[in-house]
Amino acid sequence: MQMFFRIGLGALLAAGSISTVYAQAVTQPADPSAPKTRAQVRADLVEWLAAGYDPNDWVNYPENAQRAGRIVAQRRAQQGNAPTTAQ
Template sequence: MKLLLKAAVVAAIIAVPAVSFAQEQAQQQPVTRAEVRAELAQLRAAGYDPSDWMHYPDNIQAAQARIDAQKAATAYGPSTSGTSQSSQ
């Protein structure tokens, strides 16, 4: 009986990460071609030049930073970053 219980516990320990990984993979939707084109258009509007391969990492990171700053400036609701303190 103890052997059966140990086998069930081991099987459960092995199965839980596999199930959670499968759920995580199922939640990720593939990116459509239209979404990629829209993102590239947004990056180009923010100053990214895909033909400037000499400055590639800096160029795209700067454009993404501009997009992120614009989204943060137009966002509604409370800030999602930062810290808070409470006194007890």
């Protein structure tokens, strides 16, 4: 009987914690100053690479990065997404 009580209590605590986390995620708006996840950083890198950014191009570095940043910002503006970097 004590085992069922522990399982029930564990399930109740797990459900409560999951619902609390879900409620916080739903009610809190996205904070642009919050740190990015690894998946978000990788997605940004893919966007920059698609825009022509070459991280190994040291000769044309500032121009290369600025051009790619403008292209990414234009694409995000067309999609309705707010830009996350200012370049």
